[in-house]
Amino acid sequence: MTAAARNPAAQQRFSLQRWWSIVLKEFLQLRRDRVTFGMIIGLPIMQLLLFGFAINTDPRHxxxxxxxxxxxxxxxxxxxxxxxxxxxxxxxxxxxxxxxxxxxxxxxxxxxxxxxxxxxxxxxxxxxxxxxxxxxxxxxxxxxxxxxxxxxxxxxxxxxxxxxxxxxxxxxxxxxxxxxxxxYNPEGITQYNIIPGLMGVILTMTMVMMTGLAMTRERERGTMENLLATPVRPLEVMTGKIVPYIFIGLIQATIVLLAARWIFSVPFVGSVLAVYLAALLFIAANLTVGITLSSLAQNQLQAMQLTFFYFLPNILLSGFMFPFAGMPGWAQAIGNILPMTYFHRMVRGILLKGNGWVELWPNVWPMALFIVVVMAISVRFYRRTLD
Structure with a gap:
C-alpha cells in the first residue's frame, strides 16, 4: 500500500508529479498525431505566406x-x-x-x-x-x-x-x-461581387466538411469494418456517399440565389439553368475533396483539421476576398488549381455579364479535370484501406 493511498489528504493536494505525468502524456499524444502537429507548424507558416506575400489590395499590371x-x-x-x-x-x-x-x-x-x-x-x-x-x-x-x-x-x-x-x-x-x-457593375456596388462569391464559400465550407466527416464517423463507430467486408466497389462507396449531399448543396445554392435577387438586388442577367449547372459541377468538386480527406484522416478531428487546411487557401486565393489579379504569380498558380477560383468567375459571369457556355468553357474544363483527378486519388486511398 503506497503512502498516498494510506494518506487520503495527500491525494487531495495538488501533486507536481501527477501534473507532470499528464503534461508528458499530452505531448506524447501530440507527437503521435501528425495532422495536429502539422497544424501547429503549418498553419502559422501558411498564414504568414498568404497574408504577407500573396494578398494585395492594390492590384497592378x-x-x-x-x-x-x-x-x-x-x-x-x-x-x-x-x-x-x-x-x-x-x-x-x-x-x-x-x-x-x-x-x-x-x-x-x-x-x-x-x-x-x-x-x-x-x-x-x-x-x-x-x-x-x-x-x-x-x-x-x-x-x-x-x-x-x-x-x-x-x-x-x-x-x-x-x-x-x-x-x-x-x-x-x-x-x-x-x-x-x-x-457589369457601373455603380461599384460591393454586394454585386460579394454575394455571388458567397455561394462558393458556403458550398465549399459545408460540402467539404460534411463529407470529410462521413468515413471517419463510420470508422469511429465501428461500421467501417462491416462496409469493407461487403462486395461493394470503392467507386460505388464514394459516389453513394456523395449523392445525398448534392441535394443539400443545391438547396444552399437556391437560398443564396433567392437572397441575392430579393434581398440584395443583385442583377441576374444570365441563365438560371447555367447557374445551377455550374453549382452542380462545383458541388461535385467539393464533395470529392471531402471524401478524399475522410479517406486520409484517422478520426473526425483530423478530418476537420484537413478541411481547414483546404478551406483557407480557397478563401484567400480564389479572388473572393482579395483581387486575383493583384496576387503574385506563384499565388495565382495555386489559385488556378482550386475549383472555387473557377466557380467565382462562372457565377459572377453568369449573373452580372450574362455569360453563356462559350464564355464559361475556359472555367468548366479545369473544374471537371479537378473532379476526375481528386476522385482517382480518393479511390486509390480507399483501396489501400480495403487492403
Whole structure:
C-alpha cells in the first residue's frame, strides 16, 4: 500500500508529479498525431505566406487590350503612360469593339482602351477629343485604383509631346479626355461581387466538411469494418456517399440565389439553368475533396483539421476576398488549381455579364479535370484501406 493511498489528504493536494505525468502524456499524444502537429507548424507558416506575400489590395499590371483606330505619337505616348503607371499591362490589340466586349466577358482582359479614328486630328485642332476605357467592374476593388489613375495620364502626354508650336494646346485643361465606362457593375456596388462569391464559400465550407466527416464517423463507430467486408466497389462507396449531399448543396445554392435577387438586388442577367449547372459541377468538386480527406484522416478531428487546411487557401486565393489579379504569380498558380477560383468567375459571369457556355468553357474544363483527378486519388486511398 503506497503512502498516498494510506494518506487520503495527500491525494487531495495538488501533486507536481501527477501534473507532470499528464503534461508528458499530452505531448506524447501530440507527437503521435501528425495532422495536429502539422497544424501547429503549418498553419502559422501558411498564414504568414498568404497574408504577407500573396494578398494585395492594390492590384497592378492589370491586363489591358487596345483598339487603335488611330496611331500617332500622342496615342503611343498615352499607352506608354498607362504602362508606366504600373496599373495597366498591354497584352495585345483587338480589331473592333465587338472583340473588346468578348474579351471583357470572358475575363481575358480587365480593361479595353478604344482610340477613335479622328483622335489625332481633333487633338491638333484643340477640340479636346476623348479616349474610351472600358473596365470589367464586376470586382470594384480590382479596378478602383487603376481607374482613379486615368485622369492624370493626359497631363503626362501634354508635358511630353505638346511642345513648341503645340504648347498652347497644353493649357490649364488636359488636351483630351479619358472617359471610363464601368461595365457589369457601373455603380461599384460591393454586394454585386460579394454575394455571388458567397455561394462558393458556403458550398465549399459545408460540402467539404460534411463529407470529410462521413468515413471517419463510420470508422469511429465501428461500421467501417462491416462496409469493407461487403462486395461493394470503392467507386460505388464514394459516389453513394456523395449523392445525398448534392441535394443539400443545391438547396444552399437556391437560398443564396433567392437572397441575392430579393434581398440584395443583385442583377441576374444570365441563365438560371447555367447557374445551377455550374453549382452542380462545383458541388461535385467539393464533395470529392471531402471524401478524399475522410479517406486520409484517422478520426473526425483530423478530418476537420484537413478541411481547414483546404478551406483557407480557397478563401484567400480564389479572388473572393482579395483581387486575383493583384496576387503574385506563384499565388495565382495555386489559385488556378482550386475549383472555387473557377466557380467565382462562372457565377459572377453568369449573373452580372450574362455569360453563356462559350464564355464559361475556359472555367468548366479545369473544374471537371479537378473532379476526375481528386476522385482517382480518393479511390486509390480507399483501396489501400480495403487492403
Amino acid at each position: 492589370l491586363p489591358t487590350a487596345v483598339i487603335a483606330a488611330d496611331q500617332s505619337e500622342f496615342t503611343r505616348s498615352f499607352i506608354a503612360s498607362m504602362e508606366q503607371s504600373t496599373y495597366f499591362k498591354l497584352v495585345g490589340t483587338l480589331p473592333d469593339e465587338q472583340a473588346g466586349r468578348e474579351a471583357l466577358m470572358k475575363g481575358e482582359v480587365q480593361f479595353v482602351l478604344t482610340i477613335p479614328p479622328d483622335f489625332t486630328r481633333r487633338l491638333l485642332r484643340g477640340e479636346r477629343p476623348a479616349l474610351l476605357v472600358e473596365a470589367d467592374a464586376t470586382d470594384p476593388s480590382a479596378t478602383g485604383q487603376a481607374i482613379a489613375a486615368l485622369p492624370q495620364l493626359p497631363y503626362r502626354v501634354a508635358t511630353h509631346d505638346l511642345k513648341g508650336s503645340l504648347a498652347p494646346l497644353a493649357g490649364g485643361k488636359p488636351p483630351f479626355d479619358v472617359q471610363v465606362q464601368r461595365l
